[in-house]
Amino acid sequence: MPELTNDFSWSRSRDATFQECRRKYFYHYYGAWGGWAADAPADLRRLYILKQLASRQMWAGRVVHDAVEMALHIFGEGRDVPVEPFIADVIERMRGEWRSSRAGRYRESPKTLALFEHEYVLDLKPEVWQALSRNVATCLRNFFRLPLLAAIRATPPEHWSIEHWSKLFEFEGTPMWIAPDFGFWTADGRLTLVDWKTGGADPDAAAFQLGCYALYAREVLGVEPARVDLLEVNLREPQVTTHVWDDRRLEAIREQLRLSIRAMRAYLVDPAANVARVEDFERSENVRICRWCNFRVVCRPELGAAGAPV
Template identity: 30%
Template sequence: MATKFQCELSWSASRAKEFDRCKREYWYNRYASWGWWTEKPRGKKYEYMIHKNLTGLAAFTGTCMHDAIEHWFQLKAEGTVMSGKELYEDAVERFRDGWRVSSDGWQAQPNKMVHLYDHHYEIPISKDRAEKMRELLERSAHYFCEHDDLIPVRAATPESWLSVESMDTYQYIGTKVYAVPDFAYSDGDKVHVWDWKTGTPRQEDHFQLRTYALYACEKWSVDPEDIILHASYLAKGETTLISSSIEELSQTQDVMSSGIREMMDVHYDPDVDDLMMENWPPNGDEQACHWCNFRGVCEKGKE
């Protein structure tokens, strides 16, 4: 018998951030478009799905770099090493392809294809802004391929790799938790977890990396003291070691637990349960609303 596809509660560091930032945004992302594929004729759910899939220019540029690095690893596993120039060109090609699709073509598969926030809301992208993205890719590729900080990553042999950009989940207090460490490898008893960042360093990165440490403990049965977390700010050209003591991981679990419980309190199954809109107030601040994917459909975003 086929398993029923259900809208289940799941947690990730980015979902938690969204939940804290604005309940209505979280609702749009997690519930509002649920079942759009069965909606006939297409209506609100389809429209919400289109908004859910929008991506900002900087985030898209970061994705291009991540995808190009994943390709770097694929080639390395096959015995070929890309140079910094080749990695940059690979990322630029992905950027150009995505831009083309976002300008014209995303409608073919709006839940999968690149659709830039700026194109959707008809915000002109200046040459200066586009050039900044190009420079970001160039600096990131150069740092990844040439800098001494990344020698351990480049030198790690494919036999030692534990994970390369693979999305995985584990159960925590009965909830599916998503973890996508960009790169993890073992070195003796130690497990090194790397995360590529194309933005600027933020305190919340520490929390995110520690959730990956919890994943590493669960997935590879490694002791917390044997996990080494690296936040690698590619465009900035620096890598930071993030501590992951037992106390810090325990605090991380506490924050996760209380966040998951808050989400559980309002979670519902859109196929079965009544929608209680009062659980999802539009409480984004002005800045959040300005950059929110849903500003075109949300009453507050339209103000």
């Protein structure tokens, strides 16, 4: 197997981490690199395990996305999905993942679920977890009832993209990880790209994300914005919002990407080799975000480690 190298690539989550806190960005994309090896030095391994932590809301979002993807695969094979047994199965698997996280299995197997709430021993009432699984069930029930789903199923599955035509492409020499959650071609030759949402979203972040999908359509599939419908589907409400894009807005996205890439590279001690030094990445001054940061225990130990109130 070729040796893994930490090459620079752009993604929306990388951009969001960079905007949130430079030090967090360093830990996530540089400090934790290589920590997957069981024999990695203890401090490196620690950062890698912290990097994997997900908040309960992130976890719920992931569960819904995975379940929707699975259901679309089943529909794509021409089979039906028995809705309530399917949802019951998803919730049962969530319970298993939750137990695994609470038992701290992720410390030995970092790819298994690692909840922030467990690592930092937050004292949450059972009702909080129950509300989370209820929210997952609601999102999935809403998904199965969507008129959009009926519209998708009325098109041939060969025109769907569940796992995507491609997730990685080059933008002006930088590899980009951008892919919509789902895409399909309509009977009248339009490309529809879908973003499933399970919670409230910051409108600016959502617009940027959809703009990235418009770029994806242009660069990967060669489809101009005028032939693309970008759908933001809030499964909690449920609500489908269609966004239109044009060449001018697409150029604004390109510019935003250029700025983001330039800013990230400017922090590197050796941009060509993608080498970073921790001391070049300042810590956030907003201690409120530190309380919910995966790396709190190593970065701001004064805020308390496991079990400290947040």
